[in-house]
Amino acid sequence: MTKHPPQPESVAGNGLLDRRLFLGASLAGAALAPSPAAAEPLAVPPWSLAPGVPFNAYGMPSKFEAAAARKWVAPVNPATPGIGASRTPHHLLDGMMTPSGLHFERSHAGAPTIDPDQHRLAIHGLVRQPLVFTLEALSRYPMTSRVAFVECGGNSGFLSQPVAVPPGPAPDVQSIHGLLSCSEWTGVKLSTLLEEAGVDPRAKWIYAEGADSAGMSRSIPLAKALDDVIVCLYQNGERIRPENGYPVRLLVPGYSGNMNVKWLRRIKLVEGPVMTKDETSKYTILLASGKAWQFVFPLEVKSVITRPSPGLTLKGPGFYEISGLAWSGNGKIKSVEVSADGGKSWAPAALQEPVLSKAVTRFRMPWNWSGGPAVLQSRAADDTGMVQPSRAEMFAERGMRGQYHVNCIQSWAVNDKGEAANVFA
Numbered sequence: 001m002t003k004h005p006p007q008p009e010s011v012a013g014n015g016l017l018d019r020r021l022f023l024g025a026s027l028a029g030a031a032l033a034p035s036p037a038a039a040e041p042l043a044v045p046p047w048s049l050a051p052g053v054p055f056n057a058y059g060m061p062s063k064f065e066a067a068a069a070r071k072w073v074a075p076v077n078p079a080t081p082g083i084g085a086s087r088t089p090h091h092l093l094d095g096m097m098t099p100s101g102l103h104f105e106r107s108h109a110g111a112p113t114i115d116p117d118q119h120r121l122a123i124h125g126l127v128r129q130p131l132v133f134t135l136e137a138l139s140r141y142p143m144t145s146r147v148a149f150v151e152c153g154g155n156s157g158f159l160s161q162p163v164a165v166p167p168g169p170a171p172d173v174q175s176i177h178g179l180l181s182c183s184e185w186t187g188v189k190l191s192t193l194l195e196e197a198g199v200d201p202r203a204k205w206i207y208a209e210g211a212d213s214a215g216m217s218r219s220i221p222l223a224k225a226l227d228d229v230i231v232c233l234y235q236n237g238e239r240i241r242p243e244n245g246y247p248v249r250l251l252v253p254g255y256s257g258n259m260n261v262k263w264l265r266r267i268k269l270v271e272g273p274v275m276t277k278d279e280t281s282k283y284t285i286l287l288a289s290g291k292a293w294q295f296v297f298p299l300e301v302k303s304v305i306t307r308p309s310p311g312l313t314l315k316g317p318g319f320y321e322i323s324g325l326a327w328s329g330n331g332k333i334k335s336v337e338v339s340a341d342g343g344k345s346w347a348p349a350a351l352q353e354p355v356l357s358k359a360v361t362r363f364r365m366p367w368n369w370s371g372g373p374a375v376l377q378s379r380a381a382d383d384t385g386m387v388q389p390s391r392a393e394m395f396a397e398r399g400m401r402g403q404y405h406v407n408c409i410q411s412w413a414v415n416d417k418g419e420a421a422n423v424f425a
């Protein structure tokens with residue numbers, strides 16, 4: 001009798017395998033596809049025959065990785081090219097961190113070129129002692145670091161459109177979900193600075209304002225400001241990139257991206273919200289009834305499969321790792337389930353450590369693709385008990401007009417050629 005290696009256990013429809021496969025179980029039964037090793041040694045390639053390139057002052061990605069680039073749409077008005085957003089190519093990345101050069105950018109009037117020596121941050125309003133900081137002064141306070149995502153409230157808004165694949169470039173991870181990135185942020189806790197200014201008991205909110213020509217500004221509850229808000233000077237170990245707020249930005253962990261004021265110049269302590277443009281006409285959630293939710297701060301639990309996804313064509317049936325990102329503005333990711341049959345059956349994915357609060361979590365799921373059609377979905381839950389809704393559930397509550405905080409399940413249809421496309425399943 002021939003001995004077969006144990007087959008990886010199927011856990012849900014259409015080829016999903018047990019996530020314990022990643023914990024050391026044998027892959028021998030899965031149809032992975034390297035060419036069988038030949039008896040001859042590997043050929044010596046040209047790059048092994050001469051010394052390589054010398055040193056450079058600031059490293060850049062391999063020239064073969066030029067596709068891993070931010071993308072943006074041409075501005076509606078060519079006179080204002082800095083109004084809009086560029087998006088992160090998550091389908092070409094792995095892990096949990098977004099390289100700084102690929103962090104998405106959403107700017108209302110372009111990135112100002114700020115001379116750090118001339119920049120000032122003022123804290124005033126309902127305080128005992130108004131303060132003005134130079135960057136040098138800010139740098140002398142105790143610093144803290146944390147990993148956190150920034151996500152625009154308009155991210156994934158495409159899923160509220162009626163047509164899954166409209167004419168034009170096919171919607172993909174980057175165009176639908178690219179207004180999300182995750183970095184390590186370092187700076188001074190806002191509570192440290194507010195303590196020094198002395199908060200007047202009448203103050204219940206702060207008003208934060210940027211130094212860009214949009215003067216973009218938001219109101220933030222004082223309780224949040226004192227909890228985990230950071231006045232950031234560093235992003236992924238280096239000074240914040242110009243487009244992400246150089247030389248100083250606010251990190252408001254888990255809250256709508258818009259509140260993370262870049263190029264921060266002023267914090268005023270106030271009794272109530274200031275009702276700025278970006279918290280009245282914009283960044284409010286319009287309901288089916290015509291009423292709108294205002295001041296919806298934390299970004300609700302969400303996930304998306306980044307691989308496979310549109311543009312990443314499967315090369316024949318066999319074993320694949322389904323991989324994606326999950327995050328919640330309310331806390332930690334508790335679980336991610338994956339379906340390969342359009343939501344008929346689900347199985348839990350493996351969560352990549354570390355799983356951090358208000359940061360992005362990478363999930364992985366082994367899959368044996370039969371070569372036939374499949375609809376891939378992921379459904380995340382966070383540690384507050386919130387679960388990602390289906391698209392139908394979400395629009396039953398909100399109607400089809402909701403453009404902000406869209407967090408429903410993303411579906412990718414894989415056809416028998418291995419191509420993936422957005423579908424509204």
Ligand SMILES: Nc1nc2c(c(=O)[nH]1)N[C@H]1C(S)=C(S)[C@@H](COP(=O)(O)O)O[C@H]1N2
Nearest residue numbers: 104105106107108152210216244257258262
């Ligand atoms: N001063 C200022 N801050 C700003 C913005 C802006 O245009 N000006 N855009 C906001 C929006 S809408 C978002 S989603 C985040 C995006 O941060 P990022 O560009 O670093 O990704 O910054 C916010 N902070």
Ligand SMILES: [Mo]
Nearest residue numbers: 152153257258
């Ligand atoms: Mo945004």
